[in-house]
Amino acid sequence: MAVQTVTKEDFESLLLDSFLENEPLEGTVVKGTVVAIEKDLAIIDVGLKTEGRIALKEFGQAGRDGTIKVGSVVEVYVDRVENAVGEAVLSREKARREESWVKLEEMYNANQRVEGIIFNQVKGGFTVDLEGAVAFLPRSQVDIRPIRDIGPLMNVPQPFQILKMDKRRGNIVVSRRAILEESRAEQRSEIVQQLEEGQVVDGVVKNITDYGAFVDLGGIDGLLHVTDIAWLRVNHPSEVLAIGETIKVQIVRINHESHRISLGMKQLLADPWEGIEAKYPVGAKFTGRVTNITDYGAFVELEPGIEGLIHV
Structure with missing residues (x-):
């Protein structure tokens, strides 16, 4: 049986290889x-x-x-x-x-949520610990609406959505707002599924504009257009409604794709124009109240909700 001779150089090489195999490399x-x-x-x-x-x-x-x-x-x-x-x-x-x-x-x-902890405030936002990696949370991405005190959100594990990652620069940008918007969209979808056109519900006036009022139906807003508030002429919704007021409305139309809901109040009242021909026949004389004067004539109210035009 032949015996293999190991030289001093071979032994040093084998020993060095052994060290290299067992020695962790830098950067690992x-x-x-x-x-x-x-x-x-x-x-x-x-x-x-x-x-x-x-x-x-x-x-x-x-x-x-x-x-x-x-x-x-x-x-x-x-x-x-x-x-x-x-x-x-x-x-x-x-x-x-x-x-x-x-x-x-x-x-x-995979577009999955990640869990992180807001632990510090920096210029323009906050830093978030994502189990070792530090991410930037812009102030605009903290909540759906601006919040004054972020203290209760600090040092609390919560979900975030990663908006951007750049490992070469070591940058991660996350959003808490995206999570809240997604949750709100899910809640809105559930609420819309429970509503039906023609249904009468209670709502709270949330905001008033020139063209109508937004009514909170318990988690989702519906639009009550100024022309659907009453049968009589309403120049501005604030003449009839007040913010915070609870009103009864009918769901006139639902768009399930956009989750837009149209509401009506006058639909809950009798239409004064029904049977108008018999009540106010052509050629008959009545006394009315002038409600508006324009360049082309005057509008006269015969009863609430019923107006006629006297042309100039």
């Missing part, structure tokens, strides 16, 4: 074991010639539980195998960031 995430805790530092063994030190604060950020103890196995990022004092340079924060980026990219491509 590896598992390490906590071998000691000294004051505010954790001593981590990742299989190198020397251990590395990581500040305990890196294991607990933005309100998350970061308690560790001797013997805990943690994933860390190898920044450098050995620094000037012969220690491995490790980072838990960078490891969490690397882990998060892979997961977040998958969720972003």
Whole structure:
């Protein structure tokens, strides 16, 4: 049986290969074991010639539980195998960031929600911790309506929608508003499904404009047009309605695609024009009240809701 001779050069090469195979490469995430805790530092063994030190604060950020103890196995990022004092340079924060980026990219491509924690205020918005990766939340994307006090939203896990990701620049932009709008759209859809044309419901006047009033039907708004408020002439909705007033309305029309609802009040009253020919026959004489004067004539009210024109 032939015996293979190993030279000194071969032995050095094999030994070097062994070190390279077992030695974590710089810029990678590896598992390490906590071998000691000294004051505010954790001593981590990742299989190198020397251990590395990581500040305990890196294991607990933005309100998350970061308690560790001797013997805990943690994933860390190898920044450098050995620094000037012969220690491995490790980072838990960078490891969490690397882990998060892979997961977040998958969720972003699948258009899925992510969970994060608002933990700081910066110029133009806020910073959000997405399990290690730090994202920017523009102030306009916090809520559907501007909010004065964001305190109750700080340090609380909640869902966000990723609007943009750029790993090369390390930028992530998220939105809380998109989640709220999606939830509101779902609620609006459920409410619309329960409503029917011709149904009579109670609503609260939410806003008044020149062309009508918006009425809250319990989570969704309907438009009460000025021409559908009463049979008589209404110059402005504020003549009849007040914000905060509860009124009874009929659902005149529903657009299930746009979730737009048209409402009416006069539909709940008898139409004064029914049987008008018999009540006011042609050639008969009646007394009326002048309600409006124009260049081409005058409008005269015979009874509420019934007007005629005396041409100039």
